[in-house]
Every structure is written in C-alpha cells, then in structure tokens.
Amino acid sequence: DIQMTQSPSTLSASVGDRVTITCRASQSINNWLAWYQQKPGKAPKLLIFKASSLESGVPSRFSGGGSGTEFTLTISSLQPDDFATYYCQQYHIYRTFGQGTKVEIK
Amino acid sequence: QVHLQESGPGLVKPSGTLSLTCAVSGGSISTGDWWSWVRQPPGKGLEWIGEVYHSGSTNYNPSLRSRLTISVDRSINQFSLKLNFVTAADTAVYYCARITYNSGSWKFDSWGQGTLVTVSS
Secondary structure, three states: OOOEEEEOOEEEEOOOOOEEEEEEEOOOOOOOEEEEEEOOOOOOEEEEEOOOEEOOOOOOOEEEEEEOOEEEEEEOOOOHHHOOEEEEEEOOOOOEEOOOEEEEEO | OOEEEEEOOOEEOOOOOEEEEEEEEOOOOOOOOEEEEEEEOOOOOOEEEEEEEOOOOEEEOOOOHHHEEEEEEHHHOEEEEEEOOOOHHHOEEEEEEEEEEEOOEEEEEEEOOOEEEEEOO
C-alpha cells in the first residue's frame, strides 16, 4: 500500500500569508497526486490534479508542485475563505489520502 | 453538471450490513467514468473505499475488500455499497463521488453531500 504523509497537521496563519503544505508518498507516484479542500460539514473540493494542474474555477493563488514522492500545495496569499482542511491524494496505485492539514486563523 | 445523492439507513447494528445507494442525475452512469465511495469517521480524515465502472468492474481498498461489495445498476443510474460485519469503527460520513478523465488525468470532480452512518446497538 502507498502511504501519504502530510505536514504540518495544523498550520496557524494570517490573511495575506503565503502558506505551503507538504505531502510525501511512501513510494514514487510520478505526478498522480491531487489536492482537496474541505470545510466542516461539506464534501471535499478538488483544487489541484496531476500534481500541478489547477482545476477549473479554482483561484490562481492555489498552486501545486513536486513529483515522485514529494509534493507541495501553496496558497500565495491566504484569504478568509481558505481557512479549511486540505488533503492530498495519490492515484497511482488505487487511491490513498493524506491525514489532512488544518489551516486555522492565527 | 452531474449531481450525486447518497441514501440509506443512518443506523446499523454491529455485525450487520451497511447498505448505501448513490443516485446520479444530470448525466449517465454509463460513460467512461468510475464511480467511487469515500468515507470519513467523525473528526478524522478521508478514506477511499472503492469504485465501480459501468461494466461492473471494481477496485477495492485492500483493507476492506473482504467485507465489501460495490455494484452498479445502469437501468436506474445508480451505484451501491454494501459493507458486511460492521463495527463501531465503520461509523462515518459516507460520500459517493465521480472519477472522471479530463485534461490528461483522472480526478474526483463531483461529490455527493455525504450521509452519516452510525454503527450502534
């Protein structure tokens, strides 16, 4: 099984901050990685697919990078609507989610 | 835009069978997409359960495979989940989702709102 490890588990930040979340895979997944945003009581929302491709309608302040086993999600300037939990997901072999990173108000 | 809606009992007894259905509207289930189930225990992260193609082909999470059946009914545009021998650890919000191929990649692009299933006597 491919394990996905996100860091940090919680991130405290202010509006306007640049924030980066890291996701590591236990083996190479090429660039078969997605990022999702989830708010309380809501379904996940796709932000990034194929490691760095922005889903249609997602603000350009979100960007993804990396390949192989190490990946990042960056929010260039944090907005009030961005306080949420973020998950990475590999889809190289089956699907596995990371444990999540909660972005909270500092 | 495709819409997905989960339905099923909100309470299941331990050792019983959890059964859920996902109704797909705004598009046909008989396309090149896969149809998936994901769950989230209260206060915890997401877990992929498995997925089905309109032909009936399936992929299952190895940790759940022995208890799991996911099927599709093309005639009524829906797919289903059955999980046997449930315990309290199976208490979760269950989501159905579409996995579509677009822009050179598979992606979970549409989700149901989720339904809470509690395992308790």
